[in-house]
Amino acid sequence: MDLSGPAPFADTGAEVIARTVQVTLENHADTEAALEIFYELDRSVERIQQVGASRVALQFPDEWLPDAARVAQALEARLDGVQVVILADTSYGACCVDEVAASHADAQMVIHYGRSCLSPTQNLPVLYVFGREEVDVDRAASALLEARKGLEEESTSTCQDWLLTGDVQYAWALEGVAASLRTLLPDGANVYPAHIPKEQLLFPHSTPRKDEEEVQAPCCSGNKEGEAVILFLGAEGPTLSNLMITHGQYPTLSYDPATDRARKEALAVNRTLMRRYYLVQKVKDADVIGIVVGTLGVASYMRIIEHLKGVIRAAGRKSYLFVMGKLNVAKMANFPDVDAFVLVACPETSLVDSKEYLKPIVTPYELELALVRGKEWTGRYVTDFHTVLLEAESTGEDQDKGEDEDDDDDERPHFSLITGQFKDTRRYQSDASNNEALVSSLMMGSEGQVSVRNKETALALLSSPATERLQAREFRGLEQRLGETEVADEIAVGRKGIARGYDHEKE
Known part of the structure; x- marks a missing residue:
């Protein structure tokens, strides 16, 4: 390691600009007909006209970007006077509607493509186009049935309620897989496909969510724990992980059409919950x-x-x-x-x-x-x-109601399972309680913050974690020492450049 140069973690920043993100690009439309079907262009035009938007933002996941320009051109060709912009990057997760980027483009509507969490939006109307990933409904049903046999061998009870859900890209196939399962399962077994909104044009605060009540409803109709099974159609990912954690009391079987593999998915849930x-x-x-x-x-x-x-x-x-x-x-x-x-x-x-x-x-x-x-x-x-x-x-929880009450339980330290020691429960009290306790020795700052001056005349803010952490540090910045440093007889040339790499270090 060369100690004469700048630190290895310091660079010019050019690496960030030239960095390549490894993404598997997917081309879903080799022909114009395929583009029309997969991206549902006719329905998109109808919904844009229904909203009356003159500027529409298209939000694509990274792997779908190769088709983005063609989709935008096809929509503009069918919509006279409507401008279409492409959101090539998302501020947060790709499953959420990026209203921040859309607002920067002055968009009046967003069309969200690909996998979605269907979270309710804040301001803009949204049209969801999930895409139609290929799946053989009969093969999916038979594969899940094979996995079900292995599950029943591990349990003494027979599962009668089956909830079928999956990634939104397979939403179009859920009814078909459910119908095929009903023909294969014995009499008395119930299959409930999850509800995905068919219109998929959702306005702010009106987006239905795949929440706990909707997912659990079929599993709670008189069944005991373990007597209902969740069937998931799709690959391993955030949707499946979230479903398993929130409904870990029920076994989960999944089938991935891309790999043609079905398996039980309940093994790692307990370890995740422990974490x-x-x-x-x-x-x-x-x-x-x-x-x-x-x-x-x-x-x-x-x-x-x-x-x-x-x-x-x-x-x-x-x-x-x-x-x-x-x-x-x-x-x-x-x-x-x-x-x-x-x-x-x-x-x-x-x-x-x-x-x-x-x-x-x-x-x-x-x-x-x-x-x-x-x-x-x-x-x-x-x-x-x-x-x-x-x-x-x-x-009717009021989280602040306990601050002014004389409750001994609030002040008692709790036993930490991490350190094995007792720890103060309420370290940073409210400013009001500090004012009453220390009114005789306090000064009020310019903004009303309670403060006190110590023997060294250093100003310290009460109930301020930033000040406490600063005082606990060994190095708090360079000391000025005004009037204590002797003036040199000769003036010397100092270092040039910036601290990341001075000029003499580059030589």
């Missing part, structure tokens, strides 16, 4: 929590942010708000003073495997498990923050 429960325990020990905004398009994201702020404040912790787009390890490592993060995103992108991250990243539901008094994990799991909001509103 998530460990992250909950880490958040219990956190004093400073960062709220990471992972979406600016999903409806009610501002309401859940305010709700999370109230939960953190009521628990005596400090919160900071971050808006940083797509997450990565290096980006999140820029905030070492934050003990844990809570991600506000759609259900399919909120479950982040934070093994490689410096600090844990949890969901809003997991944050409530860690900080809300009396809330315990019962085996039920929620990934949709809309459900968290609805439950908080239905129960």
